[in-house]
Amino acid sequence: SVCSRSYFVVVMVFFHVYIINVIALLFYVHYNSGQEDANRNGDAPGGGGGDQHQRSEAQRPPPSKPDFVRDVSLTRIDGIRFQVGHVQKVPLVPGKVHEMRTLSLKPLLFIPGFLSEDECRVVMQLAQLKGLMESQLMVQEGQEELAKELDLTPEEIFNLLDINQDGQLQLHEILTHSRVRDGIWLTPETLREIYDGLKADKDGDLLSLEEFRLLSSDAFQRFLLQRGVKRSQLVRNSRHTWLYQGKESHQVLQEIKKVTRLTRLPSAIVDLSEPLQVVRYEEGGHYHAHHDSGPVYPETACTHTRLAANTSTPFETSCYITVLFYLNSVDGGGETAFPVADNRTYDEGSLIQDDVDLMDTRRNCGKSNLRVKPTKGMAVFWYNYLSDGRWVGEQDEYALHGGCVVTRGTKWVANKWINVDPDYQRQARYQQLVSQLPDDENDEELTSNADAQNPSIHQDL
Numbered sequence: 001s002v003c004s005r006s007y008f009v010v011v012m013v014f015f016h017v018y019i020i021n022v023i024a025l026l027f028y029v030h031y032n033s034g035q036e037d038a039n040r041n042g043d044a045p046g047g048g049g050g051d052q053h054q055r056s057e058a059q060r061p062p063p064s065k066p067d068f069v070r071d072v073s074l075t076r077i078d079g080i081r082f083q084v085g086h087v088q089k090v091p092l093v094p095g096k097v098h099e100m101r102t103l104s105l106k107p108l109l110f111i112p113g114f115l116s117e118d119e120c121r122v123v124m125q126l127a128q129l130k131g132l133m134e135s136q137l138m139v140q141e142g143q144e145e146l147a148k149e150l151d152l153t154p155e156e157i158f159n160l161l162d163i164n165q166d167g168q169l170q171l172h173e174i175l176t177h178s179r180v181r182d183g184i185w186l187t188p189e190t191l192r193e194i195y196d197g198l199k200a201d202k203d204g205d206l207l208s209l210e211e212f213r214l215l216s217s218d219a220f221q222r223f224l225l226q227r228g229v230k231r232s233q234l235v236r237n238s239r240h241t242w243l244y245q246g247k248e249s250h251q252v253l254q255e256i257k258k259v260t261r262l263t264r265l266p267s268a269i270v271d272l273s274e275p276l277q278v279v280r281y282e283e284g285g286h287y288h289a290h291h292d293s294g295p296v297y298p299e300t301a302c303t304h305t306r307l308a309a310n311t312s313t314p315f316e317t318s319c320y321i322t323v324l325f326y327l328n329s330v331d332g333g334g335e336t337a338f339p340v341a342d343n344r345t346y347d348e349g350s351l352i353q354d355d356v357d358l359m360d361t362r363r364n365c366g367k368s369n370l371r372v373k374p375t376k377g378m379a380v381f382w383y384n385y386l387s388d389g390r391w392v393g394e395q396d397e398y399a400l401h402g403g404c405v406v407t408r409g410t411k412w413v414a415n416k417w418i419n420v421d422p423d424y425q426r427q428a429r430y431q432q433l434v435s436q437l438p439d440d441e442n443d444e445e446l447t448s449n450a451d452a453q454n455p456s457i458h459q460d461l
């Protein structure tokens, strides 16, 4: 019966088995989550922790400051979820909420709207106080010629430039290959002028191999120098200076750095990034379309991490996330143009068509897919790289942009370039080499990033 001794024994046995099962389950869950942590740390970019998998609980060092090598990832602001035009709120500075609008998805581009009128004024004044220099120097006679290092005959070059292989060179075939010569932006007109000057072309815009031979590098350069070069013919016509943003700098400059919280990157990275570059364009100033960061090849090193590169690399490029501030509203022109933003596909060849060069911001800004009108205090923010799932990956070709010619008044902007090397290991080595921040300060910044309080704007990759 229910009260019998044997029934009681059976119930107790079941009860004990049940308790043992529950305890076993708890152990299992505990053990597994520990294992996952270890795996997660070991798998992070830069791994560095392959042996961490094997370490027992007892051997593992006590929890210390987050290790840059293991822990840093770049979670991107979610553009996809919010779509172009979406406005989201971001708490970047205590006591203030910024509204950030998604401007385009390719490249992922945002307007976080940032600086106050006073902040803009102070930055412009500090730049004037420091003094601005020409952003691009004029062509120098006797400048080293890249072409001299080329081990190619004129026939070989001709063949390479002849994209459609019709035995003749059209203007756009030359321009597509090299828009810039000795720092001078080549337009179809300049090319025609050079052909005429060198008597290289007898039959319109087409160059035969014989005619091409007359256009040796030296002849090209001599002609340009003789003819004289105007600033408007350079790639970039502006003046700029750099403002240090460290602890000793003006309060306003330190405040401005906080916009970098958008990236959720630790201050160890942000603090080692470029100072603020303040740029002034006079009426007639421009900056033709360019990439702030170069393409990623195995043989390319980022300028900022070259000290930490293990091998010598033949190419060097800047590697940035860009935050561009407008310090004034411009009376005429001066928009920032993104010629191919949100194109369905990217086709380098189609950047020049029928003499229309979309990269030429003196003439063709009107044909750019996206133009941002400079408005005092506003900022634009983009990554320059696609995501590799955890960190920055391939160059984002859609991030091509330039400053349209200023038709009235002057234009002031400031660039905050955050240095990120797509080679994560190299970035990590560099951080460890040069970081002089005390440990706990690093810690504090990592956890106090404003976005951590508002994770919803970031996409988990």
Ligand SMILES: O=C(O)CCC(=O)C(=O)O
Binding pocket: 279, 287, 292, 334, 335, 336, 337, 401, 402, 403, 404, 413, 415
């Ligand atoms: O002036 C602008 O609108 C763009 C500036 C820019 O692209 C740069 O300084 O790299």
Ligand SMILES: [Fe+2]
Binding pocket: 290, 291, 292, 401
């Ligand atoms: Fe730029």
